[in-house]
Amino acid sequence: MRVLDADVHESFGSIKDLAPYLPEPYRGWIASGAWRGFSQPFAYTSPGLGNRADVRSKDGSASVSDYGQMRDQLLDPYDLGHAVLTGYFYPTGLKLQYGLATALAAAYNDYVAEHWLAKDKRFIGSVQINARDPDAAAREIDRMAAHPQVRQVLLPVVDDIAYGHPQYRPIFEAANRNRLMVAFHHTTFAQGPYGMGLHYMERHALLPLAMMPQIISLICNGVFDAYPNLRFMVLEGGFSWLPHVMWRLDREYRQGRIEVPWIKKLPSQHCRERLRLSTQPTEDITGDQWMKLIDLMGTDDVLVFSTDYPHFDFDDPNAAIPRSLPETTREKILWRNGAEFYDLGDAPKSERPLEAAAE
Template identity: 50%
Template structure:
């Protein structure tokens, strides 16, 4: 029965607040769990362990590696693979109205065997719909695709884009500059199905120096990828070509936005003749069409939040996220200062995401 594991009530805080968590990193216990959703020859590659999955070049120095210490399931599977534990630690701890899954791997990071990447993406989408989405009506998910084969990615969007609990297409920041027209079939399909395009950094993200010796360097430099992605989208006319498409930048910070706005607009005024198809100031496109997840939230005071919002001239750009189950998990009461005006906290914790994903969330209300 759909949503068989859903609970009738959550935290008592739900009587006064609602939250949409826009970045939950669920995963499967083992690659073998995807085998039933694959056809040959790809199924055999997984079953015979001929493929070891994707890898990250750094060791993690947190007490439990990438993840918070209490998120490891008793079953021994990886953190984020136990639905009941996630429900206990997030859905039942905070007044979560909706949670949006983003996964823990990107088929787009595969640098070869693109057909296999597309097959793995489809298998994962099927697995998460059956094993997570169907278990609780609060859960929505992202479609994983292999953007290195845009036509296959568009087919996957056509296949599942109308599912009522699929709200966005997730693309990795790292391997590609998505403003390039090569990737536009993905945007065309997403716009047709009224899905958000979400970007999340991947293991292949590199800083301007290309290689970093330390994990902390990589982690600090993650926003560079998001900044470059936004300039690619604007300069290649994506916002004009796909006027109904909305975007989200997930887990890449946001305090760098004033710098990007000011520098981008200044250069546009001087160099617009190079990109005449771009009809508005870059900051206007970004302010009106892109939202940014709050995790990882710097240690902002309420006063700093208000200053940032004043510089950006908008309180509509932020969507709350926990980044469960990772080590830098953001609890809502700690990351969004209680000293902020109540209406602003509600806008960050709930309203902005509700508006972004309204096509699907309101259809099920």
């Protein structure tokens, strides 16, 4: 069975690896160690320090910077058809120095293009941006969209951005005109409603609670309606909450549509049609429970397999999705839903119309 892995975290060995891709003065700043990158505000408690313990990075961080290692541990042994690179270096985490953050995003994109995308056609790329400067982010999306392996914009979920806010529209406009999808991934800054909790376990369990508001924000503020060609992927944010969010939004919409009449479809319909959720970390539910959940979602189009390699809560493609699921459903989760999301049909992306290229 073919497998598409929607969430694979490539990285650099050191932030100084980005220096050659930066313009001055930022090149000098990063090369000299004026900023040493983000540090997670907690200690990892897993044996591999955030990574699988059989994936060691040079600097001991929860990352992998060696393409060969990823190929040998993930791409080849699992015979992945495609792996979506989602990074975990998200310059949006900088709450100041927007020029630096925007330059870092561009540098990271160029670094990934050279050191990862160019090495394996199985990779699908994400555009990293500084979301705090939406116009600059849009320009970066326009720039990177020309890359034939780039299929999506990665929006990092931090502690103070709900992406439905009108100020982020340039990002969605850019994704839309470039026929890119939009994916959301948590960060080391993401929080639940009352902060990060007091323990790593607490913080990790709260991550879905940082994702649900993004979907609520996008739908309530009309992003789904404004861009009918855009599709949205929640990565590593849980999936068993979707029935609740759909039902709750439908109820809220029926009683409160008068306030938000720009929403033209039932929120649940928007979700079923254009929202996708990656499966990792699966919650070790039984095959019967998977099917009950899919029944509650109303479709088996929503779930997209992911491993989260190289992180410690990795899901094995051969083990995470129960073999007791109907073959067609399992195939949709492991391959087809993702392939359709990323438009991996017979037509290569370069043959698809690109509005940006015509402008």
